[in-house]
Amino acid sequence: MQSSDSGNLGRALCIITGASRGFGRTAAREISQLVKPGSALVLVARSGDDLRALQTELAESEAGRAGMVVQCVVADLGLMEGLESVIKSAKEVFSEDIDHVCLVNNAASLGDVSRYTRSFTNMAEVDSYLSLNVSSSLCLTASVLQAFPQRPGLRRTVVNISSLCALQPFSSWVLYCTGKAARDMMFKVLAEEEPDVRVLSYAPGPLDTDMHLVARSKTADPNVRKSLSDGFSQGQVLTCEASCAKLMKLLLEDKYTSGAHIDVYDI
Amino acid sequence: MQSSDSGNLGRALCIITGASRGFGRTAAREISQLVKPGSALVLVARSGDDLRALQTELAESEAGRAGMVVQCVVADLGLMEGLESVIKSAKEVFSEDIDHVCLVNNAASLGDVSRYTRSFTNMAEVDSYLSLNVSSSLCLTASVLQAFPQRPGLRRTVVNISSLCALQPFSSWVLYCTGKAARDMMFKVLAEEEPDVRVLSYAPGPLDTDMHLVARSKTADPNVRKSLSDGFSQGQVLTCEASCAKLMKLLLEDKYTSGAHIDVYDI
Secondary structure: OOOOOOOOOOOEEEEEEOOOOHHHHHHHHHHHOOOOOOOEEEEEEOOHHHHHHHHHHHHOOHHHHOOOEEEEEEOOOOOHHHHHHHHHHHHHHOOOOOOEEEEEEOOOOOOOOOOOHHHOOOHHHHHHHHHHHHHHHHHHHHHHHHHOOOOOOOEEEEEEEOOHHHOOOOOOOHHHHHHHHHHHHHHHHHHHHOOOEEEEEEEOOOEOOHHHHHHHHHOOOHHHHHHHHHHHHOOOOEOHHHHHHHHHHHHHHOOOOOOEEEEHHHO | OOOOOOOOOOOEEEEEEOOOOHHHHHHHHHHHOOOOOOOEEEEEEOOHHHHHHHHHHHHOOHHHHOOOEEEEEEOOOOOHHHHHHHHHHHHHHOOOOOOEEEEEEOOOOOOOOOOOHHHOOOHHHHHHHHHHHHHHHHHHHHHHHHHOOOOOOOEEEEEEEOOHHHOOOOOOOHHHHHHHHHHHHHHHHHHHHOOOEEEEEEEOOOEOOHHHHHHHHHOOOHHHHHHHHHHHHOOOOEOHHHHHHHHHHHHHHOOOOOOEEEEHHHO
């Protein structure tokens, strides 16, 4: 996919959370190849080293050498300060000739899948999971929409990295399923409210990531664990690149219904 | 509906949250008429006066005079201490001849519907909403299941008071929709994990309650607000009694698929 008037994301400011590894890192790489000169990327993650390595890589890429700004924000999105530092960075790199603001809400945690629902009696644990996976994504999205309000000539896109777990219950995955279902609904409400904002919940499929390794080794439910392991050994997991390419296709074509949940296997 | 072997809830311990008014209060009244002698009700709410008035009323009712125990717990379910005091009370009133433990997760708040999603930039506000409406319901359910584990002859039922908002986005209701969607999924996961527990998400419909008054007067979206007001003036809201009767029908028949979302209009 090369930059052309129909095949690029414009002169974009893209904010990507959880960008240090896995799907978020791949999304940062792919997006950097699809934006016009004059664009800026704000990469957010908790771990600074991986993030800065990616920043260096992108700065040295063709887009980087053509002037794309890449900013790192090492922040915990479960904290208000983390969220504020993302907005601060995004405002710093924004310039008036940017014509597309794109937020990719990718940061997420799996939660403890080694236990069943009946073991979740500690509110602090559940509160903290929901804060990182639900509240932070709502408040970051709201903050970005406020920081870059609607104006003629400015496209705004918000992507929610979702999961099949938003639609379907998986035994011993109560936090993950609950958080993903909550997020899908939140972005559906947003799509109702803001007709000018393009809102997409994208389920990337089973990916060959650290999260999948944890999932297939730690999941309490033996059937779910076996199904994940079998899927992995049979090569049914996707590379982040393959899945991300489908997301890029959706974003470039820009024809999805705002607020929709679209699965990688639907494309 | 009178007590008969097919028409009662057994010798039950029923825990009802948000029992001081609205649907929760009605559920307490209806349930008290459907349990066998030797049963116990644990009524939970934040406001003590209304709760104690209900306790007095139920103690003086036919079931109360026949020995049904009614316990009040004045507690904030958004706090771990509140949750622990519910479990403590439930254990106190439990006796070995109780054959049905039933938890009705009814407590909920509407959230601030006078604002749109883009205004929710304050994580503490969102965290607190999710804590009261999602975490507390997960942790209370888990605690009840642990306090009263599976054993031969003991039925266990968990009801989630849900809403159409769990399935459908409503403009300017982001917190409520998100919380209800989260809860529905959480209870679906529970149903997968615990085949012996009967799990029901019941959407009671638009009810003539204080919450509906707030909803139809404060909702930011003019179309949603008008639709709520029109529904109210045209008598399309249900009494808590009418809706609760449908829930009781479901519980007595006990034929629903565990984990299902059932709407009052489906019955």
